[in-house]
Amino acid sequence: MLRLLRVEHLPLIGCLEWELGPGFTVITGETGAGKSLLIGALGLLLGNRADRALYLDGDKPCSVEGDFFLNSDATMTLTPLLESSGIAPCEEGRLLVKRSISPSGGSRQFINGCSTTLAVLRRVGDSLLDLHGPHEHQSLLPRSAQLSLLDAFGGLQERVAQLEDAFEKLELARSRERIFSDPERERQRLRWTSMVQEIGQAAIRLEEEEEIHQELELAQHGWKLLEMVGELDALLFTEGGALDRLSRARRVLTAWSSLDATGAAKAGELLEAATVGLQEMGVLLTSYRERLDVDPDRLNALEQRRSHLEGLKRKYGPTLADVLLSLQNAERQLEDEETERRQHRELAEKRPELERRFEEILRTLAEERRRVGTILAQKVSAVLAELGFPRADFQVEWMVRPQPGRRGAEEVEFLFAPNPGRPPLPLRETASSGEMARVMLAIKTVLAAVDHVPVLIFDEIDANVAGETAWKVGAHLRLLGRQHQVICVTHLAPVAAQGDAHFRVSKEPAGNGVSVSLAQLGFPERAEELARMLGGKSDESLALATRMLTETPRPASPTSGAKPS
Template sequence: MLSFLKIRNLALVEDVTWELAAGLVGVTGETGAGKSIIVGALKLILGERADRSLIRNGQDACTVEASFHLKDTRAIDAVLEEAGLEPCQDGELLIKRTISTSGANRQFVNCSPVTIQVLKSLGEFLVDLHGPHDHQSLHSRERQLEMLDKFTGIEELLGKYQDAWKQWRAVVTELDELENSERASSQQIDMLKFQANEIAVANLKAGEEEEIESRHRIAANGARLAELCGAITSRLSEGEGSVIDGLREISRSLHELEKIDPGTAAMFEGFKSAQIELTELESSVADYAGDLEIDPAELDKLEGRIHTIQTLKRKYGRSIAEILEFLAETERKLAKMENRGEEIAKLQKLVKEREVEVMKLGKQISKKRADSAPKLAKEVASHLIDLGFKRSVFEAQLANLPSPEKCGLEEVDFHFAPNPGEPSKPLRLTASSGEMSRVLLAVKSALAKQDAVPLLVFDEIDANVGGNIAEAVGRKMAALGATHQVIAITHFPQVASLARSHFVVTKEITGNTTRSQIQEVSADERIEELARMLGGSAASAREHAKSLLKGAAK
């Protein structure tokens, strides 16, 4: 369950820490007091889009923290593991989100930074939130099918079917592309052959471009290299005043110095090494110059090779490696097109094999859905009776699809007749908004045992119903509170009186500052809040409030 919700600087809330209990939690308060902020804070925790206009006036950021205590953390741990996070410890999950005016928003799970997508993934397993218009989800056949499948308990089987369906559709798509978009025309084959031949004739080698450019640089600058070598050897060893002749004179002087003072020998070891190295340098440069060949034909050949490589790069890739990859892909396409008949036959066989598996799993799902649809309808109908529809009709009608789809071999359409004597029609065409809210609650009640989401939030879904019906709605929420934590934000005292714990949202105005607070009420304070909601004279309203609490305790 949600054990606490801490909100700072969100809309009218300055700083609120809300500690919650299990079961049905009622939230009431006057219109405009700030009850909707609770829903807004939960939506931020669930990863919904942040609106910076919600940041409290005069503040730079708002923060929402939520702590969940979970009995079964397997689904949550799987999401955390995929995000590279540690699993929950002792069933505790802490989520924090900060929204700032500068746009530097941050979110954390168990004190580790995460992406918004991680919050959304976690939210699917934590909170099921229903607002005044969320009953419209019942209009969707896709959503209706999800509800039936949850009631049927075929998640694992449906997962196997969807994997098989994806594999089947992938092969169907490949076959269609081969038969249509990649139909082998003579022009296409000729183009592919030309491209493959142009690359193959060049006989490219991986890494040769660098080698050729180096050789070309030397060949193109042969005269300058020879000139530089000549200048070096001339300065080192040719003519009067050459470096090596000068070193010989210095060497003779050093020998004479050493004879006179043997102690100076160690000072000149470096000179001897330098003389040897410079002599070897002169020899190496002379050998290098002797090997230089200025061959115009070789230069033309290298330039031609560079031109060929550059031409291929402009057409087929930014490097020789990419050109060779293009060649391999072209040869694969060519082989596929030239052997199109064999490839089509192979794919046609694979399509049939995978379609057989899809139909096998699909028929298993169809049977389970067909068995469960009337059971779900009967279960929902029984809850509808409790909610004031004494003689309504509810049906879950299945209809076969023309071909296998991701959802299976059929779709479902909920039909409803709120009054006796009327034919049942699609729910989206028959129910008013008040009726749809009750139908949603009936479906939720029917799915209570299968629904693993621990927290259900109903934000004024009891709108547009009468007082007697509101009490029935409250009792149904209270019944859901036996297996889930349920937060009911309501204007009806009949609903609030049935809550295990009751919180009131109030608005305080001090000078030019407005603050919303939330506090738990019990005993006389709870009677006063219910009396306020009932209206009428103070004495009669309090007596009515007491009778509601007394009736709720039965």
């Protein structure tokens, strides 16, 4: 509920703090006393457009602040919106909403002390408060809201949840079918398959690229190298070559040693080492010559292998390591694709059953909604008859959606015609604000248990109402106040007499002008105010006002008040 409304620098009102309690609160006062300004202040809190002529007071910014107390349901409803908008959460169920309007007409909005946008303020306002009258702020006008309330009124939420579940499963099956019927997806799968086959068949080893390079280097210079090896072999190992000369040198060294063993010893060691080294050189040349056995077929095979690897690198590289990574990625994609195709096949097998279940729930829900719609129309019409529309026509019209969705195959529209001979129109097209307010009262009365907007404000609800109808309007407002916080501006004593709290708006002299004051009335003051509303403060009207008050049930004690800031 709204616990406190604080206004600063609003023309005529000035600064005011208005403390409210639960239940049904009435506001009365002479015509032109300023009641519309008070309702306008609430409208500003909801994000309504600010009229500079009405809401700006000279060079001072105007501000309106509402202190709301939220129950657990309202807290749960608003928490996701607050979190997504970067607004601090409610502490102990307390929500602070403030709007400040500068003299230039610009406004700033704050929720729980956090700056926010006007759009977020309006969304929060939609969840907290409905204003019925000239300053319309009515959550019942959108078709989606009407359908939700009708489902709640008929206790169809579980059936709607079943439909949403069936729709989601069927849509999943349909979406998978659309995905796998996409030609581009099949082309992509073929590309992955081709990649796996092409790279896999190449049997790539990361080190082979260097090996091929080295082997080709040798093969490409093979004849020249063989010539060089042959020349070395001739110089070292043919008759008269190095090895032959070493043999003659060893014979000479043997003769030297026989004459001077000590002097020839070191020379003998060196000559022996040279002989061994030359023999090892012969083994090396033989081995190298075998490796240089130039095979044209081998050379061609190496060239082809290198060309094949270069082609793979151009397509999937730029390196062989990248080619192998591309292979791994393609294999993983094909594995995921196969898993999804298996799931798709399973869903495709279930699709006939999913369609059958969806159609069955769709048909059942449509039948139940139409049944509930008939009951709702009858109940609202009955309440409307009590509220001064004995021959009004309230209808629940159904329209078929082009395509059934998660909420069903139909949309709903509440229609209303106040008098016979006029076609019923959607509520949003109802012209008279007084008529609209009473229609909303009738609907809210019937839907009170399932309508979760906590604060309801009715302005001009008593237009063209008198006598017994006025009593019934007040009775319905009082009844509605048992499940909502109801605030009503009224000119009718039978309505005002049934309020749980009563405030009077009046104009008083202030300097060179006037100001608006708001006062809570106790029993004697209420009787006098009702007497004034009945036509004057005569003994008869005062006695009637007293009887009206005593015959209306009262709460144990008042819980609201008003005081200047």
